Amino acid sequence: MSNIQEQINMLIDVQAVEMEILQAGRHIHVLSGETAALDQAVVEREALVAAEKKALEGMKKSYRELESESKINAGMIAKSNQKLRAVKTNKEYQSILKEIDEIRKRNSAVEDRMLEYLETLESAEQTVAEKVTELQDFIEYCRKKQETIAADEQRERQAVEALNAKKTRISVKADPKIIGILEDVKRKVRGMAVVPVQQAICMGCHLNIPAQLFNELQRLDEIRLCPHCHRIIYWKEKDNE
Template sequence: MSNFQEQINILVEVQGVELEIHQADRLVNALSNEAAALDQAVAEREAMVSSEKAALDGLRKAYRDLESEAKVNAEMVVKSNEKLRAVKTNKEYQSILKEIDEIRKKNSGIEDRMLEQLETIESAEASVKSKEAELAGFVQSYREKKEMFAAKEKRERQSVEALNEKKARISANADPQIFTVLDDVKKKVRGLAVVPVQQAICMGCHMNIPAQLFNELQRFDELRFCPHCHRIIYWKEQG
């Protein structure tokens, strides 16, 4: 095997390792995105439960306000009844009775609202309890998945590290100028930068190359490029 053929083989091997690195990096990013999506899902569910609990606290406060108002009114009725015992005219007596009646009617309305509020509170409490249970289950599942994603991501990062070391070992035997050319080609083409030619067809763009160029490829004496896609090409014997 010629030295130049060895250099081509190094380029092909490095390209294969780079593809593995790219795939591992994509998996790492995908795992990271999935973990971030889980974080967001938990945050949204926690915010929803927090919002419902805040609404429940508001209902309870409103009930306490009604309760306080009813208590004040009840005390007013007691005081008005005490005033009845001290009145001296029928007019004052009737006025106080009317006042007591109005307070009692008002309290009756408040008590009705309190009953409605209690029903609303009970419904809200049941909803919050259910949402908290769902959240607890989701958080448990979330933690398990996060641990799984973290373990997978760690393995993939270790794989990337090992592949980079492998690439460095392979590249150490290459002519630096060849890698300069390879980097230039990578900037110009999408996908593989080094491709074989089989039966006079470039495996990068699947176009026929000139017969003379196909014959020259088999010499392995210099870098050659596809006249159509401009990738680095090399002759690969049919298996």
């Protein structure tokens, strides 16, 4: 095997390792996204439950205000009844009776609203209790799910470390100048920087390379680039079969 062929093989190996690192990096990104999505889902559910709790507290406050108003009305009726025992004229008596009747009517409306609130409060309290339980279950589910994701992410990061070490081991054996060419090509092209030529066609851009270049490529005497896409190209022996 010629020295150039050995160098090309090293470049191919480096590229293969880099592709594995890239795929692992993408997987890590997906896992991180899943973790963030679970966090966001918890925040959203917590906000919904908090809103329902706030609405429930608002109803309880309104009920307490009605309850306070009812007590005030009851106190006013009691005072008016005391005044009845002290009146001396029929006109005053009738006036106080009318006042008591108006207070009772107002209080009856208040009590009706209190009953409506009691029915709503009972249903709302049950709903909130169920939502709180569901939220706790969901938080626990997310916690366990994130633990699994974290373990997967840790394995991927360890794999990346191992791949980087493997890449370093390969790279140190390669000619620094050729590694430099590889890095330069990688900055200029997307995807694979080292591609084979099959039947005089560059597998990077899928265009025919000149016949002379194809013949030169088979000499394996130096690194050559595709004249179209500028990737590093190499010839496989099966093309000669």
